[in-house]
Amino acid sequence: xxxxxxxxxxxxxxxxxxxxxxxxxxxxxxxxxxxxxxxxxxxxxxxxxxxxxxxxxxxxxxxxxxxxxxxxxxxxxxxxxxxxxxxxxxxxxxxxxxxxxxxxxxxxxxxxxxxxxxxxx
Amino acid sequence: xxxxxxxxxxxxxxxxxxxxxxxxxxxxxxxxxxxxxxxxxxxxxxxxxxxxxxxxxxxxxxxxxxxxxxxxxxxxxxxxxxxxxxxxxxxxxxxxxxxxxxxxxx
Numbered sequence: 001x002x003x004x005x006x007x008x009x010x011x012x013x014x015x016x017x018x019x020x021x022x023x024x025x026x027x028x029x030x031x032x033x034x035x036x037x038x039x040x041x042x043x044x045x046x047x048x049x050x051x052x053x054x055x056x057x058x059x060x061x062x063x064x065x066x067x068x069x070x071x072x073x074x075x076x077x078x079x080x081x082x083x084x085x086x087x088x089x090x091x092x093x094x095x096x097x098x099x100x101x102x103x104x105x106x107x108x109x110x111x112x113x114x115x116x117x118x119x120x121x
Numbered sequence: 122x123x124x125x126x127x128x129x130x131x132x133x134x135x136x137x138x139x140x141x142x143x144x145x146x147x148x149x150x151x152x153x154x155x156x157x158x159x160x161x162x163x164x165x166x167x168x169x170x171x172x173x174x175x176x177x178x179x180x181x182x183x184x185x186x187x188x189x190x191x192x193x194x195x196x197x198x199x200x201x202x203x204x205x206x207x208x209x210x211x212x213x214x215x216x217x218x219x220x221x222x223x224x225x226x227x
Contacts, residue, residue, distance in 0.1 A: 035216065037164075045156070045164065045207050047216035059214040095163055104214050107154040107169040114163055 002026040002110045004096050009115030016086050016119075022079040022096030022112055030054065030074040033099035035108065036081050038092035038117075048094070049081065052103040059104065086119045093117075123212035125219035132225040139195040141222045143208035146189060151210045153191040155184060158221075159204045167206075168193060198226050 008020040022034070035050040049070040051058045058070050069082040079096050093114040100106035126144040133139040143153060153171050156164040166175050168184040171191065181196045195202055203226045208219040 037216075037218075044205075044221040045158075045209075045218040047218060050214070050216065061215070097164075100169075105152075105211050107152075107166060108156070108164075108209070108216075109166050109169070109175065111163040111165070 002098065004098065004110060004112035006094065006096050006112045006115035009094060009117045011118045011120065012086055013121050014086060014088060014119055017082070017084040018086070018117065020081040020083070020094055020096075020115060020117070022081075024077050024079065024096075024098070027098070029072075029077040031102065033101050033103055033106070034072060034079045035097050035099055036068075036070060036079075037095045037097060037108070037111075038090075039095070039114075040089070040092040043092075046092070050099065050104055051079070057103055083117075086117075088119050090117060091119045122215070123210070123217050125208055125210065125217055127206075127208060127219040127222045129220070130223040130225065132227055133195070133198045135200060135226055136197055139198050139202075139224055139226075141193040141195075141206050141224065143191040143193070143219050144189055145191075145210065148189055148191050148210065149187045151186075153184065153186050154209045155193045156207045156209065157202075157204045158207065164207065195224075198224075200226050202226055 036048040055072045071080045095114045096112045097108040098110040155168040158164040171186040172184045207221045
């Protein structure tokens with residue numbers, strides 16, 4: 001059974017940083033691209049970043065470039081999202097999802113339950 | 122940048138057919154995927170590559186894509202289908218989501 005479990009969401013002050021993690025199981029992690037998608041309260045889905053199976057390629061939404069860094073540790077079956085210089089508008093539930101491709105272009109066939117990041121003083 | 126346009130909301134009576142549109146420039150040339158999201162839950166893939174259903178998704182869910190509009194059709198809508206629905210495509214290496222459609226079954 002495919003499972004994705006996010007963690008690391010918390011309350012953080014503006015300007016702060018944090019790292020989200022997504023631990024996966026039930027499939028060959030290194031064979032799949034992975035992605036982060038966020039959802040602000042009461043809003044729609046917003047793609048944040050994706051990375052290929054090897055971790056050698058990464059892609060970002062313009063709204064997060066320079067502040068977010070996606071990475072993966074295939075030996076630990078874990079996806080990460082490092083966020084710096086947090087802003088109020090980064091407040092959202094952050095989901096990790098598997099992409100049914102090695103690099104990009106597929107559908108998001110499995111999602112985690114999400115982790116909430118709240119940016120507030 | 123590429124944009125996808127969905128109606129904000131729509132309603133359907135139980136047992137009737139709901140058609141949710143997703144508009145985009147020449148979207149017929151792209152693969153469109155659809156996700157269902159119920160309140161407090163993560164999104165679930167219901168249609169991939171325009172018209173294919175993942176295992177476990179009821180046959181009342183179907184999809185089509187042509188020209189500038191992709192459509193998710195729910196035939197014989199049930200109360201449990203009440204949810205937000207999002208379409209999604211890729212624009213080169215970027216994931217694009219539609220704004221979402223809140224479907225009410227009443």
